[in-house]
Amino acid sequence: MKLRQLHFVHEIVKHDLSITAAAEALFTSQPGISKQLRLLEDELGVPLFERSGKHLTRLTPAGEQIVQIVDRVLLDVDNISRVAKDFSDGNRGVLSLATTHTQARYALPPAVTAFKKQYPDVTLNLHQGSPPQIARMAAEGEADFAIATEALHHFDELVMLPCYHWNRALLLRPGHPLASVSNPGLKDLARYPLITYTFGFTGRSQLDQAFKAQGLQPNVVLTAVDADVIKTYVRLGLGVGIIANMAYSAEEDDDLVAIDAGHLFSRSTTHIGFRRNQFLRDFMVRFIETFAPHLKRDLIEQVIEIREPAERRAFVAEHVGEVPAL
Template sequence: MNFQQLRSVREAVRLGFNLTDVAEALHTSQPGVSRQIRELEDELGVDIFVRAGKRLTGLTAPGEAVLPIVERLLHDADNLKRAGADYAQQDHGPLSIAATHSQARYALPPAVRDFRGSHPGVQLQLHQGSPKQVAQMLLDGEADIGIATEALAQYPDLVALPCYRWTHAVLVPPDHPLLDGGALTLKRLAEYPLITYDAGYTGRSHIDEAFEREGLTPTLALTAMDADVIKTYVELGLGVGIVASIAYDDERDRHLRALDARHLFAVNMTRLALKRGSYLRAYVYDFIESFAPSLTRKVVQRALDGGKVEL
């Protein structure tokens, strides 16, 4: 048994049983992948995969039982490498961060700047995606840290730590009627076409829930993944924008005006997630604390050990 056999099994499942894609991912040949899988099956004495001719079509019952063990062995091997590198290379190595656009664009820059100043030997990689994609990158081992508002707390194989609370703001052009000094209500908002986040992004669920509670069905003129797109179309007069308050800046967005909407929509919580059972190098703890000062190394370690963390 060897790690290449285990990687062949894991990648076959991850890539939908397409051995051509597996071979490309592992930088080997398709016959080589098939051989690695067959040798492992022969050693275990069971078929891991269901086959139709030479094609893999799914996992057998033994394969379903074997897969979590394979993933755990490979995860532990990665942890072993990180532990060694922590002592051998000290403050050098990669750090992969997966985040939604709002976090990458508005929340992360100060932490990234400060971290780069104190850890110049660390190579940062920033991946953007939906909250579900962020979670999947963590589960697949493609990211060390994931940051998002939605979804992360729903995965049992992730440890999701609270970072900070935030609220929404309403954005309008400078001459909009909502700037007349009257109270901002959901009913008034629903009189205008709205431009806000796609479902599953940046507190969108709280926006929908608020209107539903009032029995209102606003018209959505446009939805988008990120606030910059939303702001562009608000400037064009297509509708009223609802964005994360951190996405508005007086100087940068001088063609727009912001109205505080914290009384209309529930408060949101941004979370930082880690794959359960991961070994974190010392500089990973440093980055986490740079982004969320309340998440000290002691707090993060307690969470990874199963302890509860509250903000």
């Protein structure tokens, strides 16, 4: 059994059982992967995949269990390299963050700036995507950390730590009827066209739940993943914007009226997530502490030791303490 063969199996599964796509991702040939896969199956004495002609159709029961072990083996191989690098050159490396536009644009800059001052030789790779894409990148090892408000809880293999609470703001053009209403309610909002985040982004689920709880149907006329895009269309008069409060700047957005919407919606929580079995290099732990100072090294190490997702969540809820609000 060769490590290269395990890499091939991992990539085949990752690319929806396409040997062609796996070969392209690994810069090798499709026949070469097929040959190595056959050799591995012959050695193991069981097929890992069911086939229809030359195409792989699904994992066999044995394959499903073996793939889980393959993933752990490859992660441990990666951890060996991380441990060695941490001892040989702890202040140099690469840190990959997967996050949404809102986090990258408004929440992360202070932490990234402070982190880069402390670790100038660490290269930061910032990947943006939807919350499910972000969580999947962390779960599959394409990113070290996932930072998002939605979707991370769907991936049990991720350790999730709460970074901060936040709520929303209403954005209006001056002269809009709601601009003169103190503490507008959801019924007031439901009378006007709304512009907000695409479903699945930046706490959008909390917004929909609030309207539903009151039996209201919001008139959402435009959605976007980017708060700056939402602001643009509010300025054009298309509707009332509902954005994360952190995305409003009194200086940059002084042509808009902002109303705090904390009384309308439940607060949302942004989490940082990473694979439990992933070795965290020293600078990775320091990034978490920089981004969320209430998350200390001892706590992070204790959470990592807990195998069961439900137990991890209970431990975090009990021991994290007060989570700050933005």
